[in-house]
Amino acid sequence: MAPVDKQLVVFDFDWSMADQDTDRWIFEVLAPDLRRKMKTLKDEIQWTDLVAQSLREAHARGIKREQIENALRVMPFHPAMARGVDNLKKTGRTTFLCLSNSNSVFISTILEDKKLTHIFSEVVTNPAHWEGELLTLRRRVDPSGPQHSCTVGCSPNMCKGEELEAFLARNGQEYDRIVYVGDGSNDFCPILRMREQDLVLCRSHRGLQQRIDREGKEQGLKPKIKYWAGAWEVEEIFDTL
Ligand SMILES: [Mg+2]
Ligand SMILES: [Zn+2]
Numbered sequence: 001m002a003p004v005d006k007q008l009v010v011f012d013f014d015w016s017m018a019d020q021d022t023d024r025w026i027f028e029v030l031a032p033d034l035r036r037k038m039k040t041l042k043d044e045i046q047w048t049d050l051v052a053q054s055l056r057e058a059h060a061r062g063i064k065r066e067q068i069e070n071a072l073r074v075m076p077f078h079p080a081m082a083r084g085v086d087n088l089k090k091t092g093r094t095t096f097l098c099l100s101n102s103n104s105v106f107i108s109t110i111l112e113d114k115k116l117t118h119i120f121s122e123v124v125t126n127p128a129h130w131e132g133e134l135l136t137l138r139r140r141v142d143p144s145g146p147q148h149s150c151t152v153g154c155s156p157n158m159c160k161g162e163e164l165e166a167f168l169a170r171n172g173q174e175y176d177r178i179v180y181v182g183d184g185s186n187d188f189c190p191i192l193r194m195r196e197q198d199l200v201l202c203r204s205h206r207g208l209q210q211r212i213d214r215e216g217k218e219q220g221l222k223p224k225i226k227y228w229a230g231a232w233e234v235e236e237i238f239d240t241l
Contacts, residue, residue, distance in 0.1 A: 001199065001240050004176035007093060009085075009241075010164060010190065012182040013100035013107055013125075015203060017085070019076035019231065022106040023051045029071040030063050046156050047101065048126050052137040059134040068135060072106055073113045082114050084235030089119055094241070095175070096120045097167055099160045101186065103128035103137050121171075124163050152189050152219070161189035179241065180223070181234065182208050188215070191223060198223035201234055 014021040027035035034054045041050055058068075088094050098120045100107060105128040111117045128137040139157045141147060148159035168175075178198040180191050185207030191200050202208050204227045212225060228234055 001237075003091075003093070003241065005093060006095075006173070006175050007177040007179060007241065008095050008097060008168075008173075008175040009088070010097045010099055010178060010180045010182075011085075011120075012160075012184060012187050013098055013102050015183040015206065016181050016187075017077075017081060017098070018110060019078050019081075022072065022075065022102045022110070023047070025075050026068055026071045026106075027054060027058070029074075030067055031058055031061070034058060046139070046143070048103075048137065048139045048157055049143075051103070055135045055137060063133075065130055065133045065135070069109050072109045075110065077110065077114055078231030080235040081231035082116060084231070084238040085116065085119050087235075088238045088241060095171075095173070097164075098123040098125065099158075099163055099190065100125040101158055102126070105129065105135055105137075122167065124158075124167065126157070150189060152192060152215075154186060154189050158186075159189055160186055161193050164190040165193060177241075178223075184208055185211050188212070192219055192221060194223040196222045196224075200225045201237060202227050204229045 011017045024035060027038060034057055038050055038054055085096065089096065096119045098107065103126040104123065107123055107125060126137060126140045128135055141157050147156060148154060148162050150159040150162060178194055179201060180187065180194065181201045183203035183206040187208045188211040200223050202212060202225055209227065212221065226237060
């Protein structure tokens with residue numbers, strides 16, 4: 001791809017930048033029965049609320065902050081992804097934005113461990129903080145206040161399409177190209193708002209690809225799509241941007 005003067009790279013985090021899902025992984029490592037319970041309850045309780053509740057249950061049974069942090073540090077994260085984003089950042093033409101349904105503590109713990117805290121200009125996600133050994137988490141969008149007005153099927157809490165547009169508006173920058181790296185069905189909304197000169201790096205065989213296949217044409221999806229399976233392929237593409 002031809003290099004441009006100014007580009008924005010938007011990253012989903014779970015299964016996109018990282019090679020696992022933070023919310024599920026820590027319970028798989030530390031409390032598989034809570035992981036099972038989350039799977040059972042996920043259609044009844046909003047996801048971020050369910051993670052917050054599971055963190056309280058983990059705390060009640062004595063699971064410590066250090067255990068959660070260690071679980072995050074050993075979560076699969078491909079070295080080629082770390083190298084690819086770091087090299088692209090060094091060229092100086094690229095702004096990075098993270099749009100994630102995980103939370104600020106999970107993401108920052110992993111970015112610190114991988115020495116990538118300098119990458120993102122902004123991490124848009126659910127706010128979390130440690131209260132002693134308890135990780136307290138809440139939805140980015142307060143459930144008692146106004147909710148997103150999106151009609152393409154975004155679940156409650158974050159609409160990544162609205163979040164992307166809000167970032168572009170508050171940033172006041174024009175980008176020659178936007179590159180979106182994502183895998184999930186909730187990454188479909190933001191890519192619908194992208195232009196013909198933009199690029200989607202879609203992880204193969206997951207929710208985003210299914211939505212592109214089923215709804216892309218009827219919704220008038222404009223950006224170019226490239227599919228990838230391993231982070232080394234993202235690095236390969238980043239080296240050309
Ligand atoms: Mg994801
Ligand atoms: Zn949406």
